[in-house]
Amino acid sequence: MGQTFSEKILSKKAGRTVRAGEVVTVSPDYCLSHDNSAAIIGEFKKIGVSRVKNPDSVVIILDHIVPAADEKYAQNHKTIREFVREQNLPHFFDIENGVCHQVLPEEGFALPGKVIVGSDSHTTTYGAFGAFSAGIGRTEAASIWATGEIWLRVPETLKVEFHCLFPEGVFAKDAVLKLIGDHGADRANYEAIEFAGPSTGEFSLSSRMTLANMAAEMGAKNGYFIPDPLTISWLKARTVREFDVVQSDPDAVYEEVLSFDLSALEPQVACPHTVDNVKPVTAVAGTPVQQVLIGTCTNGRLEDLEIAAQILKGRKVRPGTRTLVLPASRRVFLEALRKGTIETLSEAGCVILNPGCGPCLGAHQGLLAAGETVVSTSNRNFRGRMGNRDSAIYLASPATAAATALEGKITDPRTCR
Amino acid sequence: MSTGRVWKYGDDVNTDVIFPGRHTYALMTPEEMAGHAMEDLDPEFAKAVKPGDVVVAGKNFGCGSSREQAAACLRAAGVKAVVAKSFARIYFRNAINLGLAVLQCEEAADVLSSGDPVDVDFSAGTITSGARVFKFFPLPESVIGIVQAGGLIEYTKKKLGL
């Protein structure tokens, strides 16, 4: 009987053949943490070891509240910088770099066949490159720093097969929202999701990252795309680190195989206050909006900014609709700057924020007031996520967000072409 | 046998109602955390919960944020176990790593109601309420070690001989 990607990679790491449902102890290749490293340092100290076991496996990227919004956050950042120096940690990325889930791949850590864990739920993103990557808690990150090991349950796998191509104005974000809406926020709880089918070869890496990122919103442990020539050439341009492609056997056993026809898809939105409350944009078109956010680890890449810029070029965002643009990383920002995309967006009246998490987690930079509505390209719309408990968050694609910014109300991007 | 009482809740109990986001950046002692347990779901809980009590719920218990306080506050309140139809993945991990027993049992989750007497026998793998006995889905052995040690930090210390 064949093995799935997750069974295979965890067998390899554990040094014995394992099946879904078993628990293995493995040494992850990389362990990511961000501003929460300050809390992890506290737990690490409780264990009582003096040195990090495997410094090369620790990746710390400051992104959540950067630059520090108040003294408390400034102190956290300071604690982290001191710890990095004291422990001589080689992979530290300070506040100028961008969101962890963009920076980690750009820096060449998200590689096929690697096991990566991160104390952030959207660590699933690196499955876009054929890595096994899953979110964990802070205590276990501390324990990995101390021992180099973690226990993982080998997940069952749900396969999603995409067929046909996206119609005009419809994107990966719409596909993943529809998937979550149709199947529920816990459909893939504890499971891996393998994104496959004839269409995935046509997906840009940016689109694959959007899908793998939002696998977490279906409860998944990890998401996975088979690395193809596009993946390999992207990685080779960024890193000299070695890697092995691991993929599912043709006779692997899946929990279920879902088929998804992209040609019939319309633009989607996740309505307040759960990610699985999904409707076609047309069902809520016209809802007044006071803020638009284009960016985050879900949709803040060059491709996303360009889609928004195409819609906003030579036009102005509607007065009263604050439009925030949050490039996912400094590299994305620089590329967008060189290509004139940033100029286009700024001329249209957008506020360009520094790369990072920005308002996505509701801690700084553009929080909402009671009674306000935002259309955001991020991944979570829980009550109060972007500030006030009595505000409303709609999740959508960059195209829908840009069209909404133009009109000041939720707008189908297919009407703005 | 020491017997506790059941606190019964529904499906999709999320981390925000177990331990509200407004307290997540405050550093608290376990006792203080216990005082906020279930604050936005059941204000009676923190006042009346006793050591040995068991939380019983439906599917997807602990969905939402990865904040560990949502598991820590129940353990600090003396909750012996959470019995649910299913747990959100990161909550399940956090609970084990903080020494909170999380037990999957559809039947007990359907049948038990608030106030029922209840006890859990970890070695036998049973939940008992009066004459009714339910089998729960056993935790993997390597994971039981973490719960028994009182959580991952203690477990790691032991493993490293500290």
Ligand code: SF4
């Ligand atoms: S951008 Fe938002 S979802 Fe992504 S890592 Fe930052 S806070 Fe989390």
